[in-house]
Amino acid sequence: MLRVETKSRARALQLLYAWELLGEPPIPQVASGLARLTGPEPRILDRAEELAAGVIANVESLDEAAAEASENWRMSRIAVVERNILRLAIHELRRGEVPPKVVIDEALRLAHWFGGARAPGFVNGVLDGIARALGRL
Secondary structure (H helix, E strand, C coil), X not given: CCCHHHHHHHHHHHHHHHHHHCCCCCHHHHHHXXXXXXXXXXXXXXXXXXXXXXXXXXXXXXXXXXXXXXXCCCHXXXXXXXXXXXXXXXXXXXXXXXXXXXXXXXXXXXHHHHCCCCHHHHHHHHHHHHHHHCCCC
16 A cells, blocks of 8 residues: 555656646646546645645746756657656655655656556656755765
């Protein structure tokens, strides 16, 4: 059985994915649409909404950090899923509330579940570099 935190991160990724594909509408609007599809899970959805809102509030600086750490990759060339996994994980690394190894492990789990075949390796490399630059590893 998955932990609430893991489910919240997966739901936050789904919110960010929908947010980007729908043209960046307000996150509560995206969350209510997602809740209709997935069912109401207040603890999970509330935490997911909080994470997604934090990412959206800092999306430009998160993208800059990811682009810098992903050597020779523009954010526009990174797939939507991987881009949002990176945003979410960098946001959590910066907040410092969760141990960096847990953040990276959870991001890799999301990459395995939702990303392409090469996503886990790419995500791991970028996040490892960012965590080291932040002095968290």
